């Protein structure tokens with residue numbers, strides 16, 4: 001059996017598929033796939049539907065194929081609200097886990113210094129920041145840092161391709177890509193999920209979806225934290 005290429009991620013990880021499993025490899029030392037495997041296992045043990053880790057080690061991660069299709073795949077119009085609701089319910093469950101049990105710290109105390117060491121991809125900035133320099137991004141981070149953090153267990157990269165659903169019931173079958181999972185402000189996930197569902201890349205959703213999602217999750221929009229955590233994600 002041979003591995004078939006799936007994609008090369010934004011991070012440069014290579015993802016390949018073969019009967020029933022996916023393999024992710026990277027020679028970038030900043031991308032710790034063994035740690036990503038540990039995070040997936042932790043989430044699964046905590047009762048969150050997550051890809052099962054078959055094997056992982058330095059530079060590689062092999063997971064069992066999660067059945068279903070991702071939120072970014074095409075969905076019939078009448079099922080789209082149900083996908084959004086299922087995503088909100090997943091986040092309610094994830095964010096309800098006790099933070100003291102989670103060994104992974106992704107609070108600003110960790111992620112801000114990490115961002116300041118990173119080289120953001122200036123050719124891949126959000127529309128609002130097209131043409132910005134690294135210095136401008138860093139200055140804006142300092143200027144807009146929220147006064148406090150509302151800490152929960154977060155996924156850390158909760159975009160539409162990273163959650164899969166059963167095509168008939170819209171039940172979540174599993175989350176993947178959990179390399180940045182850990183204790184952080186809940187708006188890390190809310191900001192990235194709503195950006196993803198209003199992105200041109202996911203035209204089947206839009207502002208209605210973001211509004212529905214936040215209502216179902218049970219929060220008012222927080223424009224300040226939304227902007228800040230999307231900005232922080234430019235450094236990831």
Ligand SMILES: Nc1ncnc2c1ncn2[C@@H]1O[C@H](COP(=O)(O)OP(=O)(O)OP(=O)(O)O)[C@@H](O)[C@H]1O
Pocket residue numbers: 006007008009010011012013015022024051052063064065066067157161162176177179
């Ligand atoms: N266990 C799995 N089950 C089903 N599909 C998977 C699985 N693992 C990976 N995939 C598919 O491969 C794609 C890429 O995998 P993944 O999201 O882990 O990497 P990535 O987005 O390239 O990584 P990164 O964001 O870390 O650069 C996913 O969007 C999904 O389509």
Ligand SMILES: [Mg+2]
Pocket residue numbers: 161162177
């Ligand atoms: Mg992904």
